[in-house]
Amino acid sequence: IHNGRVWYDHTKPWVTHASLQTSDMNGGVRFRAKYQKPVIYDECKYEGNIPQGWGNLTAREMTQRFWLGTLSGCYVGHGETYKHPQDILWWSKGGVLHGQSPQRIQWLKDFMAQAPPFHELQPLGDDKGRFVLAKPGDYYLVYCLNTRPQTIELAGDRPYKLDLIDPWTMTVTPVGSARPGSFAVTAPRADTVFRFSRYAPDEPIRPEARIQASPTAGQPPLVVGFKAVTDAARVEWDFGDGTKSTAREVQHTFVQPGMHSVTLTVSEPNGATAVAYAQIVTERDVSQPIVRVGFATNEMPAPKLHGTARRGPGGELVLPAGPPWGWVQVGDAPIEDLRGLQSLTIMGWLRPDSLQTGSGGNRIVFCLNRDGDGIDLVCLADGRLRLAINQWPDDVRNDSSPGKLVAGKWTFFAVTYDASRSQDSVHWYFSPALDAPRPAEVKLDRTTSYNHGPVGTDLRGLAIGNFNETMHSFGLDRQFRGALRGLQIFGSRLAERGAFGLEAILRHCQ
Structure with missing residues (x-):
């Protein structure tokens, strides 16, 4: 029984299974508990590239949803909606599949055929993002x-x-x-x-592998010493940059900033193997911005304006109120240097022409993966700002004071976040409301105690002034309604270095 906005009562005794049109993959265990019968995600949206939100999942997202549904003890349906020059959507007309998820769905089916029977497996996760299936x-x-x-x-x-x-x-x-x-x-x-x-009672135990590495973080060029902790006969290192080694103790120099995944593979003559992983972090120059947009020159990564978004005379990004709305895409892909930030500072000038907001507030900075990894900076109807890290902000209480943004006026703001602190981890700074951007006194507004860990590595593309593409299907009326100028994001993967103090903020205030 296919549902729209209203769901059928699947608890009725004659209903053999609950067939649900929903993309709430967290809800699988909840649906099973509620209906006490098999649950089918008959439409969790489709792999494709059409404008409609129900038909533009990536192949990776489609594959992920099959796994999440399976580990919730449910069943998931597939569909495909790629544009075609002859207007042939597989979803409605069949034909040839062009996506990359079907072969991975088949692989999942074959993989689960090697597991204990599905009816013997129990979903042990929850409806908050934990997915465990077990006997x-x-x-x-x-x-x-x-x-x-x-x-x-x-x-x-x-x-x-x-x-x-x-x-x-x-x-x-x-x-x-x-x-x-x-x-x-x-x-x-x-x-x-x-x-x-x-293990079976007489099955040989695999070798063990552990990595000792020191140091694990620093500025490049960073020389790291590695030791393979294992009794296995052979070892092989892969440092992620094309360099390999078979020494049990080895040094490697990381010359580029970033998050480097190091793999140690150990093996025995009988073919038994084991693998260990380590992550080495090399820091960029934190005094240089990761993102710099809303300037007349030297923006990075290059922004692309969509919809009604346009440029102002000083390079500011102008987002007029009203449909069809607009947004600014920063770069062509998720920004690597935002992944894994332990601390960060976002600053710039804001001029709301209206403080009327869409549901939940208007977006200033948004790189969440839907409601998961990433950053979300929101403007609320009473002139407050709110910062959320790796989560949807509606239930977050990490706000500036009300009234900091005033319709028709320019205000400089800065917010810092430090995941290494449990108390006073967020600092909010503001200038007075002004007729135009100019050198101004900037003061600490308040501190808040909010910590949701480092910025997640599975973030998505950065949008300024609105949602990124992961949330476009929910509408674009959560657009910031006004102008943004001199917006910069700084950050560090090493403790508190990316959470600037007032003196550093003033140096970058333009």
Whole structure:
């Protein structure tokens, strides 16, 4: 029974299964508990590139939704809506599939055929982004949406084989072993799965692999010493830049700033292998902005104006109120240097022409992955600003004082965030409301205690003044209604260095 806005009562006894049109992948365990029968996501949106929000998932997003539905103990339906020169949408007319998710969905089907029978597996996750499917004491699958650590309780008294599954590359990599009890895993990248399968009584135990690295962070060129902690016969290092080594102890120099994934693979003559991962962070010059837009010259990454967005005479970005609305895309892809920031500073000049807002407030900076990893800076109807990291902001209480933005006036603002602090981790700064941008006194407005970790690595493209494309299907009326000038984002992956004090903020105030 296909639903629109109103859902049928699937609890009726004659209904054999709940067939749901929804993209709420967190809700799988909740739907199962509510209806007490099989749950099918008959439309979780489609892989494609049409303008409608229900038909423009990427292949990666479509693949992810199949895994999330499966690990919630549900079933997921596929559809495809790529534009075609002869106006043939597979979704409505069939024909040839052009997307990249079908082969990965088939791989998932084959993968699950090697697991215990589906009816014996229990979803042990929740409706808040944790996805675990298990036959306790025998088999566990843990989906990692991001690289934050997760802990799983492994039942029984025998160890488990531990494998890393990559749903996109369709690969299974032996990682090592896990002992029963509480066990923590950290994914080397987003959208990976850990599989725990119990050793048979006489099955040989895989070798163990651990990495000792020092230092693990610093400014390039950074010389790091590595040691393979293992009894395995052979070791091989992959430093992620094309360089490899077979030495048990080795030094490597990282010359470029970024987040570097190092892989250690160990093996025995009988073919048994294990893998360990380490992340090395090399810092860029934090005094230089990661993002610089709303200037007459030297913007970076290059912005693209969409819809009604236009330039003002001083290079400012102007976003007029009213449909069809506008937005500014910064760069052609997610900005690498925003990933994993431990601390950051966002600053610039704002002139709201109207403080009327769409539902939940108007966006100033937005690079969330829908409601997940990324940054969301929002203007509210009473002139407050709100900052959210890696989460949807509606329930966040991390605000400036009200009345800081005034319709028709320019105000300089700066907000800093430091994930290394549990208290007073956010600082809000403002100038008085002015007729035009000019040198002005900037004062601390308030501090707040808000910490939602480093900026997630699975963020999406940066939009200024509105949603990015992950949220366009929800409408563009959450647009900032006015002008933005001299907007800059600074940040650091090393503790507090990217959260500027007032003196540094004033140096960059233009």
